[in-house]
Amino acid sequence: MDFQHTEDRRMLADSLNRFIVEQYGFDARNKIARSQEGFSRDMWRRFCELGIIGAFFDDSVGGFGGDGFDVSVVFEALGRGLVVEPFLDALIVGRALAHAGDEKQRALIAKMIEGDVIAAFAHDEPGSHYELARVNTRAARHGDGWTLNGVKSVVRQGEHADVLLVSARTSGGEDDEAGMSLFIVARDAQGVNVRGHRRIDGGRVADVSFDDVTLDADALVGNEGDAYATLTHAIGYGLVALASEAVGAMDVAKEHTLEYLRTRKQFGMPIGAFQALQHRMADVLLEIEQARSAAINAAAAVGEAGIERERALSAAKYSIGHIGARVAEESIQMHGGIGMTWELPLAHYAKRLVMIDHQLGDEDHHLARYVALARPITPNSYK
Incomplete structure (x- = not known):
């Protein structure tokens, strides 16, 4: 499998990451998240002008993407910025309308792409x-x-x-x-x-x-009476989005923790020089790569149909659930007490990682679903 993004996806990711760094910094994000509306309509429109929602859909409904990796690259960037604007709902609602809606209903997708309509x-x-x-x-x-x-x-x-x-x-x-x-x-x-x-x-x-x-x-x-198939289709893309968002948040938590280990000194040396912390950090890095692989597998499978699609999606959601919790816990513990303070960005990334686990099914739910979807073992299963 080719894990390299296309040039268009790389350009979208670069533009989005740059916009978040320059316009959606931690202080600005917190002000928006704690506001009366809980998001910024102005920021929502500015994000939409970058083409974020258009990446979720193909050209039949006015988009320019629609692939699982188009969704993944956007939400990984949103996870890095802890963006609170309602893009997950735009994705799920839009995919449902594209899957089953009539011409008038599908026209709503174009309005969502432009930022004129917010759907929940x-x-x-x-x-x-x-x-x-x-x-x-x-x-x-x-x-x-x-x-x-x-x-x-x-x-x-x-x-x-x-x-x-x-x-x-x-x-x-x-x-x-x-x-x-x-x-x-x-x-x-x-x-x-x-x-x-x-x-x-x-x-x-x-x-x-x-x-x-x-x-x-x-x-x-x-x-x-036929909504179950449409919900399964749309929520599958939502699971890819959450897995990718979690990977983005994990990467930032990792970067902040590595920086802290390099700069915080104890006994006259950086605490990152202590072997015990090095081993713990190495384990965290391996876990994050495992989560990234699960997210990639889900993005590759979401456009297919059948049991293997659903197993890949549940495997990804299970993986980012338990790995996200571990990354949050280890990052905070290696920061010490300061890791829990409101002023430090890490605490907010940790909370987001824990809450992602509870959206669209937690790790226990998806582990049970993955097992239930397993094919029955037959004499030919191992051939």
Whole structure:
């Protein structure tokens, strides 16, 4: 496999990394993350002008990329800058619309690419425990349209999104894969109630309830009851994004820790000269490369279909979950008490790495999923 990015991807990565260093430094990022909105609309548009969202999609919907590695190169840079603007939701919502939406719905993608529309993905519910098919929100036929009722939790930027992509059950039982549907809902529609709160790693999320929300017939994305395949497709790209973002954050945590080991002195010498710390740092570097390999494998597989795609995605999410936690812990411990202080960037990278594990399924969930997807062993399995 060729691990080298194309020239276009390298140019995008260079432009994005340079912009983040020059315009989205640590102090500026923290001010944005702690603001009332939890992100900056001005910064959102400036990022979009660089072509970030356009890289997520192919030219059929107005983009210029769409490959797993296009997603990966963007989110690795966003992870290095701890960017809080809602690009993950733009990716997931856009991929769902590109996969199953009609012409009018797919037109929203172009508006997202331009930065004119902010979309939020409203799927998780209280007690869902990361299970993709566990949906209790209900949509019932009402004349030519629908009536939506239910609750969604931890909706990223749910307070300020223009539209929500909402999963709801139109038939079947709570855990049935069949019977799930997707709807585009205006955030300010009557009956949509939003209660926002801060995220521990910066930015804001919201709990969103739908009380007899009336939707037109064209709010339905794709065919009624067939949303599971669309969700699997879109969330797969979200897993690639999170794995790549984690690798970017790990690289920065590594760089900060190496710099600290070179400059912090004890007994008249840099603490990095002590063999015990050298061994620990070497282990961290090996773990980060393992996470990078898992992210590359996921990016290569996400455009395919079938069990091997899903196994590669779950393997990557499991890997970055437990490796991210170890990188966070070791980096903080090698910094000592200062590693936990608010003023030091490292503490924020550590929090982000821990929180990435809990998005779109934690390491326990994806380990169990990986095992469940394993092919049955047969007499010919080893041939």
